[in-house]
Amino acid sequence: MNTHRIHMVAKLTGLSRDVIRVWERRFEILKPTRGANRYRNYSDEDVALLRFLKEQLDTGASIGELSKLGREELLSRARATAPQVSFVDDAYSRLLQELLSSLNPLNRVLFEKRVNGAVAVIPFEEALHGILLPLQEQVGQLWHDGHLDVAIEHYVTRQIQQRIFSAMNQLPVAEFGAKVVVACPPGEEHDIAACAVAYRCRVRGCRVHYLGANVPLVSLVKLCEQVEPDLTIMSFPVVPSEANATDLVQVLADEVRPVSALAVGGHGALAMRDLFMKYNITVLENFADLDHRLDQLMRQTVARR
Ligand code: B12
Numbered sequence: 523m524n525t526h527r528i529h530m531v532a533k534l535t536g537l538s539r540d541v542i543r544v545w546e547r548r549f550e551i552l553k554p555t556r557g558a559n560r561y562r563n564y565s566d567e568d569v570a571l572l573r574f575l576k577e578q579l580d581t582g583a584s585i586g587e588l589s590k591l592g593r594e595e596l597l598s599r600a601r602a603t604a605p606q607v608s609f610v611d612d613a614y615s616r617l618l619q620e621l622l623s624s625l626n627p628l629n630r631v632l633f634e635k636r637v638n639g640a641v642a643v644i645p646f647e648e649a650l651h652g653i654l655l656p657l658q659e660q661v662g663q664l665w666h667d668g669h670l671d672v673a674i675e676h677y678v679t680r681q682i683q684q685r686i687f688s689a690m691n692q693l694p695v696a697e698f699g700a701k702v703v704v705a706c707p708p709g710e711e712h713d714i715a716a717c718a719v720a721y722r723c724r725v726r727g728c729r730v731h732y733l734g735a736n737v738p739l740v741s742l743v744k745l746c747e748q749v750e751p752d753l754t755i756m757s758f759p760v761v762p763s764e765a766n767a768t769d770l771v772q773v774l775a776d777e778v779r780p781v782s783a784l785a786v787g788g789h790g791a792l793a794m795r796d797l798f799m800k801y802n803i804t805v806l807e808n809f810a811d812l813d814h815r816l817d818q819l820m821r822q823t824v825a826r827r
Contacts, residue, residue, distance in 0.1 A: 528554075531564045533656070535572040538792070538807045542572065549589035551596060567597055574600035580810065614652045621657055622664075625674055637681060646689045647725065650718055651809075654682045658714045679714065686717045690724050699727040700752040700819040703745065703782065705737040707756055707770060715788055716757035722809060723755070726816045739773050746781040752819055754782040755806070758790030767794055775801035785815060 532539045546552040551571065554562035574596060578588055588596065617640055624633040641649045661678045664670035704720040706713050713735035720732040731749055733742070746754060762770055771794070778784055786798055787806035798805050806812045 526564050526566075526569060528562055528564065531569055531572065532808075533651075534569050535576055536651075536808060536810050537572055537576055540792075541807075545572075545575075545585065545589075549585070551589055551593045553593070570600045571596050576810070614656070617653060618656055618660065621653075622660060625661070625678065626664075626670060628674055628677070630677075633678075634681065637685065641685055647722075650686065650689075650721065654685060655714065655718060658682050682714060683717055686714075686721050690721050693724050696724065696727055696729045698823070699729050700816070700823040701731070701749060702728040702816075702819075703731045703733065703742070703749060703751045703754040705733040705742055705754070705756055706735045707758060707762070708736060708738050709762070709766075710757070710759070711735045712759040713757070715759050718809075719755055719757060719787070719812065722812060723816060726813070727820060728816065739770075739777065743777045743781060746778060751782045752823065753815070754778060754784050755812075756784070756786045756791075758786055758788040758794070760788075761790040761793045767797060771797050771801050771803065775803060779803070785812075787812060 526534065528539050528542060531537075531542060535542075542552070546554065552564065552568050554564045554568065557563050571593065575585065575588055579585060591599070617636070621633060621636055621640075624636060637653075640653050644652070658679065661670065661675055665672055665675040702723045704716055704723065706716050716734060717732070720730050723730045731745070731751070733745070742754070756774070761767065774784060774786075783804075785804040785806050787808075791798060791805050792807070795805050804815070806815060
């Protein structure tokens with residue numbers, strides 16, 4: 523049986539690490555083991571159980587009630603509703619390995635055929651979160667660790683972005699939905715998550731202005747004045763330095779928020795949660811939280827019309 527570290531469990535289940543830790547402590551339904559380094563290792567069963575819980579919560583169940591069923595009963599219900607979970611995970615990790623093996627040395631034709639093949643056979647959202655984003659992370663990590671040339675990283679990043687944009691362009695042009703601006707803060711070049719956020723907003727029927735990486739705040743404010751968005755979403759995949767963080771959040775609160783409601787997400791935003799909260803800026807915990815906020819926004823937009 524595979525074991526997974528908490529960040530991977532968060533990715534596989536769509537739950538934040540904080541939620542996973544709290545459920546573990548409060549309800550005793552998870553059974554991670556500890557490695558020699560003291561990190562928690564979660565089993566495939568833990569992942570299946572958490573996925574089942576998340577699905578149930580998304581349909582309105584309460585974690586308090588569910589937890590009373592106990593681990594064994596939850597696991598048997600999880601197996602009954604999603605017998606294919608570990609098969610899917612195995613298939614994704616096999617595919618990821620195949621994709622990575624066609625990069626060093628680069629076999630462009632094989633790589634692109636494999637990506638296209640994978641993306642064609644499953645719903646795009648699933649391909650995005652199951653294959654494309656994990657691929658981005660692994661390729662970037664190989665570059666960071668000195669195992670892959672930056673040119674290959676750039677090539678793969680563009681390939682992934684192309685797939686996201688092309689999926690976005692196949693959606694009907696949104697004319698009436700909530701207006702949303704998606705951007706990364708100044709100096710932030712990690713823009714794949716922002717791209718995925720923009721896609722999510724488009725799927726939900728929003729009119730999206732996607733600005734991507736490294737957006738100067740003066741320009742963001744100017745654009746918001748013109749566009750009058752219902753919401754501006756900023757992706758903070760990494761934590762800015764402490765001095766920059768305070769200035770940045772202050773400018774967001776003083777200059778952007780008067781022209782647009784504001785929400786932030788990403789590992790950096792979660793790490794700066796207290797600072798954002800001090801300035802009353804909404805922090806989106808994960809993509810499920812984003813969905814929830816978008817649903818609210820769309821309901822308000824429909825009610826206004
Ligand atoms: C790919 C990558 C790159 C690529 C980026 C390509 C691109 N166009 O995006 C390249 C090679 C360009 C790059 C460059 C650099 N990188 Co880099 N990079 C990565 C890597 C490997 C993966 C990031 C990624 O794309 N992950 C996949 C996406 C989908 O995940 P994500 O961005 O984390 O977003 C997730 C969440 O944060 C969340 N999320 C994000 N935004 C939002 C918004 C909302 C609303 C919501 C709901 C959720 C959400 O959802 C996503 C899915 O879970 C990470 C390490 C890692 N394993 O994470 C380092 C990492 C982020 N990079 C790092 C660094 C230091 C750099 C450089 C400064 C290195 C250098 N010396 O030049 C440069 C410059 C970057 C800059 N100026 O911004 C550090 C950051 C350290 C920190 N301060 O936290 C990391 C953590 C590596 C490390 N361990 O040191 N990088």
